Amino acid sequence: MEATIEARGLRKRYGSTTAVHDLSFTVRAGQVTGFVGPNGAGKSTTMRMILGLDSPDAGTALVGGRPYRALGTPLRQVGALLDAAAVHPGRRARDHLLWMAHSNGLPVRRVDEVIEQVGLGSAARRRAGGFSLGMRQRLGIAGALLGDPPILLFDEPVNGLDPEGIRWIRGLLRSLAAQGRAVLVSSHLMGELEGTADHLLVIGRGRLIADTSVAELLAVASGDRVALRTGRRAEAMTLLANAGATVAAIDAERVTVSGLPAEQVVAVLTERGVAFSEVVAHRASLEEAYMELTRDAGEFAASAGREA
Numbered sequence: 001m002e003a004t005i006e007a008r009g010l011r012k013r014y015g016s017t018t019a020v021h022d023l024s025f026t027v028r029a030g031q032v033t034g035f036v037g038p039n040g041a042g043k044s045t046t047m048r049m050i051l052g053l054d055s056p057d058a059g060t061a062l063v064g065g066r067p068y069r070a071l072g073t074p075l076r077q078v079g080a081l082l083d084a085a086a087v088h089p090g091r092r093a094r095d096h097l098l099w100m101a102h103s104n105g106l107p108v109r110r111v112d113e114v115i116e117q118v119g120l121g122s123a124a125r126r127r128a129g130g131f132s133l134g135m136r137q138r139l140g141i142a143g144a145l146l147g148d149p150p151i152l153l154f155d156e157p158v159n160g161l162d163p164e165g166i167r168w169i170r171g172l173l174r175s176l177a178a179q180g181r182a183v184l185v186s187s188h189l190m191g192e193l194e195g196t197a198d199h200l201l202v203i204g205r206g207r208l209i210a211d212t213s214v215a216e217l218l219a220v221a222s223g224d225r226v227a228l229r230t231g232r233r234a235e236a237m238t239l240l241a242n243a244g245a246t247v248a249a250i251d252a253e254r255v256t257v258s259g260l261p262a263e264q265v266v267a268v269l270t271e272r273g274v275a276f277s278e279v280v281a282h283r284a285s286l287e288e289a290y291m292e293l294t295r296d297a298g299e300f301a302a303s304a305g306r307e308a
């Protein structure tokens, strides 16, 4: 089975609210794809439609080329963490996973393997009702991994977790993608996906705003901007402006240079013997890139403001 998720023209309305509007994208194998947008943007609705839990009003969602509901033993094909609180509080963690495994014809061995994988070994026989949020997330992830599926969906998996839990989930997502799986992970905070996502689907008010690789997005947002520190500021500014750069003084010693790569800034100054103590190429953070990306999307910005 090809490890992809494909959405084509997905649309969903709840009464007068359009939750998802004509959404098309492909989630590929071997990558972590971030699904980003403010609260209420339509991420969970989209994931529910992919998982056959909600029916689209129009369009199709395919996992491995087939609708979810057509999969015989879905846990072997698609694993998902949607709502970590969904486990019955009276059920013991291991029993919950045993029941899931049984319903999909999976061996008991897998239950013990995933319990160890998510670090719940010592809590396996405790009731889920007494679990912390982090433990419930781990239990939900154990369920997603149970069938060793090539396709995985995680809805806001780091929500409410402590730094150690966040680090663990990031490492897990990276390793699942490195094993060749297709991994779709949602977040309402772009920064949460820094260093984790390879590709981004940005959504606002149910519409797709961007479908881009993280590398491309960062390259565009970073631009040719260089921070320069020199004791001969005025001279440096004149030289760089003459070389075609746009220059702006920050203070007595610091200048921002745009439109000229760092190597050329260094070459121009060196050639004329102007000493400098610092030349740093600006690298945008994912959060900055996100702001830039959504600045022009008026509707998105309005939605982000309203929902924040």
Ligand SMILES: Nc1ncnc2c1ncn2[C@@H]1O[C@H](COP(=O)(O)OP(=O)(O)OP(=O)(O)O)[C@@H](O)[C@H]1O
Pocket (backbone or CB within 6 Å): 014, 017, 018, 019, 037, 038, 039, 040, 041, 042, 043, 044, 045, 046, 188
């Ligand atoms: N079952 C439902 N009934 C009515 N409206 C719904 C339902 N589910 C979602 N909505 C609405 O659809 C829109 C999209 O919601 P959705 O939960 O998909 O967004 P989201 O991006 O996942 O947000 P969050 O980050 O808050 O989880 C919102 O306006 C929401 O209120």
